[in-house]
Amino acid sequence: MVVGSVAAIGAGLAAIGAGIGIGQIGKGAVEGIARQPEAANEIRSNMIVAAAFVEAVALFAVVVALLGNGG
Amino acid sequence: MSCSRIKSLLVVSFGLFALLFSTSLLANENKAVAVDSNGVATQEQPSTEHGAKKEEAFNVTETILEHIKDDHSWHLWGHTSIHLPVIVKTNKGFEFFSSEKLMDEHHEPAVYKGNFDYKLIEGKLKIVDANGNEDKEANKQLWDLSITKNVASLFVSVFILLVVLLSSAAAYKKRGVTSAPKGLQSFMEPIILFVRDEVAIPNIGAKKAGKYLPFLLTIFFLILINNFLGLIPFFPGGANVSGNIAFTMTLAVFVFIVVNLSANKSYWEHIFWMPGMHWSMKLFLAPIELIGVFTKPISLMIRLFANITAGHILVLSLICLIFIFKTVFASAIAVPFAVFIGMIELLVAFLQAFIFTMLAAMYIGMATEEHHHHEEGHGEHKDLAHH
Numbered sequence: 001m002v003v004g005s006v007a008a009i010g011a012g013l014a015a016i017g018a019g020i021g022i023g024q025i026g027k028g029a030v031e032g033i034a035r036q037p038e039a040a041n042e043i044r045s046n047m048i049v050a051a052a053f054v055e056a057v058a059l060f061a062v063v064v065a066l067l068g069n070g071g
Numbered sequence: 072m073s074c075s076r077i078k079s080l081l082v083v084s085f086g087l088f089a090l091l092f093s094t095s096l097l098a099n100e101n102k103a104v105a106v107d108s109n110g111v112a113t114q115e116q117p118s119t120e121h122g123a124k125k126e127e128a129f130n131v132t133e134t135i136l137e138h139i140k141d142d143h144s145w146h147l148w149g150h151t152s153i154h155l156p157v158i159v160k161t162n163k164g165f166e167f168f169s170s171e172k173l174m175d176e177h178h179e180p181a182v183y184k185g186n187f188d189y190k191l192i193e194g195k196l197k198i199v200d201a202n203g204n205e206d207k208e209a210n211k212q213l214w215d216l217s218i219t220k221n222v223a224s225l226f227v228s229v230f231i232l233l234v235v236l237l238s239s240a241a242a243y244k245k246r247g248v249t250s251a252p253k254g255l256q257s258f259m260e261p262i263i264l265f266v267r268d269e270v271a272i273p274n275i276g277a278k279k280a281g282k283y284l285p286f287l288l289t290i291f292f293l294i295l296i297n298n299f300l301g302l303i304p305f306f307p308g309g310a311n312v313s314g315n316i317a318f319t320m321t322l323a324v325f326v327f328i329v330v331n332l333s334a335n336k337s338y339w340e341h342i343f344w345m346p347g348m349h350w351s352m353k354l355f356l357a358p359i360e361l362i363g364v365f366t367k368p369i370s371l372m373i374r375l376f377a378n379i380t381a382g383h384i385l386v387l388s389l390i391c392l393i394f395i396f397k398t399v400f401a402s403a404i405a406v407p408f409a410v411f412i413g414m415i416e417l418l419v420a421f422l423q424a425f426i427f428t429m430l431a432a433m434y435i436g437m438a439t440e441e442h443h444h445h446e447e448g449h450g451e452h453k454d455l456a457h458h
Contacts, residue, residue: 048422048425049426052374052422052423052426055378056373056374056378059373059374059377059378060373062377063376063377063380
């Protein structure tokens, strides 16, 4: 029932990378907010933008994986 | 305390699922299951017209891609759908007909005889020869300008945007900007102020932000409404507009045009002849920066497309779990997860509209920025809001 392809492995690797990246961003943001709670709003919006950049790279990989699957 | 509570909850829920799966698989053995276009489970008896199809294995990829693709008809419920008009231009002129004629009574693609023989091949309108095969030579002059599902959905979103925004604009005309907002106006005002104060001004600068604010607000609300409509699984929504690469490409092209037309001399200088560098470095950087001009809108295009499409695929694959396991009890796990992902998608819908607008504003800001740290003696520089 489970049929895979190399593209799926690639998408999984991309997800690992993005997970590490977003984890680092979240860690940095929480540390920053803990040190400077008054800057929380600014840090949060910057965190979201940075997370979107990281996420986009992972989604590029998903698109490539979809194309690789012949979809 | 809370940790142990969650643990016991997990144990109980997994135990329940193990129990449900083991009993229900046998009970559902001889029922064919079909998906309607919203991914809602409809169980059918084997005696219906789908009986023959039942034998084929359920193809997840095909089903999901069918749902995120553009279509010539807009599904309502069951076997009812709106047949959208087909508009084709060939070298024999324009032709208009209903997409109903492209389907036979079994909802299979049929040949329509107009100026040419038209048939839907994998959802796309093609000219076919007498044997029903694609006629590649004749297709070169075929322009499919149909009102497809995405186009119709864009009309819906434009209508909603016009109603909402014109009524709040009229409210400002009537009551003035100094009195407290009312009704829809009070809902829209914080969003518009958010785009102005959090997106436009910090990135472009207070002086120039006003000039670009209408453009930024337009792309923000257009993306936002289409993201939200895409999350609605039934009629007024259901089309995957902002997850369509042509739609995001159009937006990205507009950003590209606005950024490059509003670019000042120093922007182009920083691309072709980076100041403050050795000449060999300048030669090295010029092609990289030039590629950067194009990759910025391309990344905007792919980011929005991939985010929205990935969200739709995620929800659809969770719903597809029900049909993979061939038991309605799988929905006990699939539906809560789909709702959870739907909640995240609500956040993503807003976030992607925000990110797209934010990056567009950033690129505009980069293009119109006045640089004053390299050259001296230009006297007229004033410190802008940013930096």
